[in-house]
Amino acid sequence: xxxxxxxxxxxxxxxxxxxxxxxxxxxxxxxxxxxxxxxxxxxxxxxxxxxxxxxxxxxxxxxxxxxxxxxxxxxxxxxxxxxxxxxxxxxxxxxxxxxxxxxxxxxxxxxxxxxxxxxxxxxxxxxxxxxxxxxxxxxxxxxxxxxxxxxxxxxxxxxxxxxxxxxxxxxxxxxxxxxxxxxxxxxxxxxxxxxxxx
Numbered sequence: 548x549x550x551x552x553x554x555x556x557x558x559x560x561x562x563x564x565x566x567x568x569x570x571x572x573x574x575x576x577x578x579x580x581x582x583x584x585x586x587x588x589x590x591x592x593x594x595x596x597x598x599x600x601x602x603x604x605x606x607x608x609x610x611x612x613x614x615x616x617x618x619x620x621x622x623x624x625x626x627x628x629x630x631x632x633x634x635x636x637x638x639x640x641x642x643x644x645x646x647x648x649x650x651x652x653x654x655x656x657x658x659x660x661x662x663x664x665x666x667x668x669x670x671x672x673x674x675x676x677x678x679x680x681x682x683x684x685x686x687x688x689x690x691x692x693x694x695x696x697x698x699x700x701x702x703x704x705x706x707x708x709x710x711x712x713x714x715x716x717x718x719x720x721x722x723x724x725x726x727x728x729x730x731x732x733x734x735x736x737x738x739x740x741x742x743x744x745x
Contacts, residue, residue: 563739563740563741563742563743563744564740565605565606565608565609565740566606566609566736566737566739566740566743567736567737567740567741568601568602568605569602569603569605569606569609569733569736570602570733570734570735570736570737570738570739570740571602571733571737572598572599572601572602572605573598573602573603573730573732573736574730574733574737575598575602576595576596576598576599576729576733577726577729577730577733579594579595579598580595580725580726580729581726583595584726599729600639600643602733602736603639603675604639606675606679606736607632607635607636607675607678609739610628610629610632610678610679610682611629611632613682613686613695614628614629616686616692617682617685617686618685620685620686620688620689620692621684621685621688624682624684624685624688625681625682625685627677627681628677628679628680628681628682628685631674631675631677631678631681632674632675634670635670635674635678638667638668638670638671638674639667642664642667642668645664676702676703676706676707679699679700679702680700680703682696682699683696683697683699683700683703684696686699687700694742695739695742695743698735698738698739698742701731701732701735702735702736705728705729705731705732706728708724708728709721709722709724709725709728712724
């Protein structure tokens with residue numbers, strides 16, 4: 548095995564770990580959502596949100612690690628994808644720092660939250676979707692790596708489905724699909740992790 552092949556193998560191993568972490572946390576999120584739905588004790592929505600954010604963040608870090616093979620397939624799509632991934636990290640990091648600061652200083656998050664905070668969350672969600680879409684297209688262009696492209700497109704399809712339902716039936720109906728879509732996304736992340744390990 549030459550040095551280039553060994554380096555590529557090491558990079559993909561780290562990709563696999565990030566996506567497997569993402570899959571596990573999205574699965575935890577799904578279990579918590581179902582527990583919140585079925586249990587008499589009302590679990591705060593904050594508890595399922597924490598593993599979801601960790602899972603999505605791990606998925607975004609996985610995209611960073613996939614940049615090298617993606618840029619070889621489709622330079623423009625890979626560069627666009629990594630730019631959206633950086634934007635997602637910046638917006639999520641800014642929101643997390645504000646939440647942590649408010650919790651330390653005041654012991655609680657002000658209600659209602661400021662409009663700019665909501666804007667950061669929207670930017671994060673849109674940037675994550677576009678990052679995954681760009682990477683999926685980049686991998687779909689290479690026949691040998693098409694399986695990775697299909698698996699990367701699964702979260703995009705789930706988020707698109709939620710968006711369509713939101714536009715037709717309203718925000719609450721669209722967001723309620725996360726009971727099912729997050730389970731599918733977790734399976735896709737885990738499958739992606741196993742595929743990259745091979």
